[in-house]
Amino acid sequence: MELLPNVWAEHYWLPPGVTWEDMDRLAHSERPLPQHLLMALPLALIFVGLRYMFERFCAPPIGRCLGVRNRLQVTADPAPELESFYTQQSARPTQSDIIHLMSLCGKSQRQIETWFRLRRHQDKPCQTKKFGEATWRFFFYLTAFVGGLACLIDTPWFWDLRECWRQYPVQPMQSRHYWYYMLELGFYGSLLLRISVDIKRKDFKEQVIHHLATIFLLSFSYCANYIRVGTLVMILHDSADILLESAKMFNYGSGWRKVCDVLFVVFASVFFLTRLVIFPSKIIHTTLVLSMETFEPFAGYYFFNILLMVLQGLHVFWAALILRMVGKFLTGTIEKDERSDEDSELEEDKEEGDYCPTGSKDTQNYKLLTLSNNCVLNNFTNHRASVADRMRKAQ
Template sequence: MTSFISAWIWSERFWFPENVTWADLERPPPGVDYPQLEHLLCAFPLAVVIYLLRRLFERLVAKPCAHILQIEAGVPRQAQPNDALERVYRSKTSQDTRQLEGLSKQLDWDVRKIQRWFRVRRNQDRPSMQKRFCESMWRFTFYLGIFIYGLRHLWVSPWMWDLRKCWYNYPHQPLSSTQYVYYVSELAFYWSLMFSQFIDIRRKDFMIMLVHHLATILLITFSYANNMVRAGSLVICVHDASDIFLEAAKLANYAKYQRLCDGLFVAFSMSFFIARLVIYPFWIVYSVLFESWEIMGPYRAWWLLNGLLLLLQVLHIIWFYLIACIAIKAIFKGKVSKDDRSDIESSSDEEIYSNSSRNPNQTLKPKDSRHTGNLNGETHDH
C-alpha cells in the first residue's frame, strides 16, 4: 500500500513532460548536478538553526539597538486578579452577552467593568514594542542579506533577462551551488516562520499568513523537485524585494522616526505594487503560463505549480488592499496610521469610562490625536 501511494505521489506522468523520467535527473552527465528531492531534507535542521540564530540575534544585536533608540520593553497594565475571569480567559472562548451578564451577577460587577478586565488581560499577554522591534530587525536583516545574495546570482544569469531560457531543454538544466544554497536557505526560513508564527505576535491575518507560508513552502519544494529552479528563484527574489522596505518602515515607526517611517512606507507601497502586481504577474507568471506552454507544453504538475502561483497573486491583491487602506489614512491624517492587520486593542475607551465613573461631573476632553502610528503587520513575506 505504501509503495502504491509513493508511486502515485511521485508519478513521472504527473511531474514531468512526456518522455522525461526521474532517472534522467538521478543520472546527470559528469560534472553536472540536477536537483534531488532529498537535498531539501537539510532544510529542517537548518530551520532550527535559523530560529536559534534569530533568538541570538534578537538578544545580542536587536535588543541593544532598541536600548540605544530608547525603545523599552515597558510593563503592561496588570489585570486585577480574579480566578473566575481567569478561567474564562484561559478557555479561549469569546465572551457573548449572555456569558458576560452571568459573570456580572456572579461577581457583582457591571458588564462594562468585566469587558475592561478582559481587554486589559489580553493586552497583558501581548508582546512589548521592544519585542516587535527585535522581530522586525531580524526579518529586515535576513531579507536584505538573502535578497542581495540572490540578486547577485540572478544578475549574471541569462534567464533573468530572457525568461524563455527557463524552459529550453527543460528539465535537463544544471544546478549550481549558489542556486542550491539560495533555495535551501529560503525554504528553511519559511519553515521557521511557519512554526514561529504560532508563538509570535498574533495578527488578524493569521490564517492568510498561514496559507501564504504553506503555499510558499509547497511552491519551493515542488519547483525544486522537478527542476523549475530558474523560475522559482525569480519568484523568491521578487517577493523579498518589497519585504525589506516593510520591515525598515516598521523599525522607523517603533523608533518614533515618523518622517522616515512615512518615506519608507511610500517606498514599500511602490515596491510592493511594482514587484508583486506588475513584475510578478506580467513577467514571471506570464512566462510560466504561456511561454512554458509554447516551448514544452503543459503537464499535470504544470497545472499545480501555476495554481500555487495564482494563489499567491490573490494574496498579493488582498495585501495591497490593506496597504491602500493605510495609504488613504496617511493622506488624510498626514502620516502612516495603524496597520489594519495589527491586533492590538486600545484601552482609551476604558480610560474614558474609568474617568467618568470616578467623576461623573468631569468634562471629558478629547485626547491629542497626534500620536505615533503603529505599523505592526508582517509580510510577511511575504
C-alpha cells in the same frame, strides 16, 4: 500502498517525451533530488535558534538606538474567578457569561467588562517584541536579497526569461542556487515552527497560507527542476519585504516618523511594481505562455501555476490593505500598520467609549497636561477670590 510508486510517475513531474533516464544525464551534484529537501529541516531549527539569539542580544541594542520603548499599561486587579474564566474558557465573555460572573464574584457588569478589557491588553505584545521580530526578518530578507542578486546577476535567465526553458528539464543546477533554495526553505520553515508564538495580526490566516504556498512552491519547483523560475520568484519577493520590515522598525521607534513615512511610500511603490506588475506580467506569463514554446502542458505545469496564482491572490489582498494605508497617509490619519494586532481592540474601546490603557504616551501626556492646567487655573482662581475677600475685610 500501490499508489506510492505512482507519486513519482514521469507524467506528474516531467513534460511529455521526457523520462527519468534523460534526467540521469546530469551529474549527481547538478541534478535536484527530492531527498535534498531534507536539508531544510535542520536549517529551519538553526534559524529558530539564531532568531532567539538575535532577538535576545542583538535587537535590544538596536531598539534602544531607535528609541523603542514599551507603552505604559494599566494592569487588571487580581480576581481569581475572572482570571480562571479568562484562561480556561474565553477572553471575550458573552452577556450570559457576564451575568454568571456577576453572581460569582460580586462585581457589576461594567467592572467585569473593564476587567476583561484590561486583561486582554496585558496580553498584547510589547513594542520591543514587535521590533525584534521586524528586525530579524529585515536582516534575513536583506541578506537573502543581496545573496540572491549575487547568485543571479550573471545568469542568462535573469535578463532573458526564455532562458528559463532552454533545454528544460535537463538543466544543470549550480551549488549556489541549491543553497539559495535551501536557506529560503529553512527560513519559511522556521516561520511555521514559530507561528504559534509570534505576534498574531489581522492577516494571520493569510500569512499561514502564504508560508504553506511558498514552501510547496519551492519544494515542487526544486523537484521538477523549475529552479530558474523559482530563484526569480524568491528575489522578487525579498525586494519589497526588506522595505516593509525596515518601515516597521522605524515605526516602533520614537522620533522617526518622517523616515517611516518615506520608507512606507517607497515600499508601497516597490510592492505594486513587483507584485502587481512584474510578477503577473513576467513570471506568471513566462510559466503559462513562454514555457509552452518548449514543452506541452503536464500535471506539474498546472500545479506550479496554481501555486503562483495563490500567491498572486494574496498579493491582491495585501495590496488592498496597502491602499487603505495610502489613503490614511494622504489624509494624515495613518497611525500604525493596517495588519497590527491592536487595531481591533482599539476600535472596540473607541466604540464603547472607554479609556484605552495602552494608548500612546502623547495622548496620556496631553491628558495629564490638561488636568494639571485645570488644577493651576483652579488654584489661581481660588487665590484671587481669597485675596479679594481679605481686602474687603481690611476695608
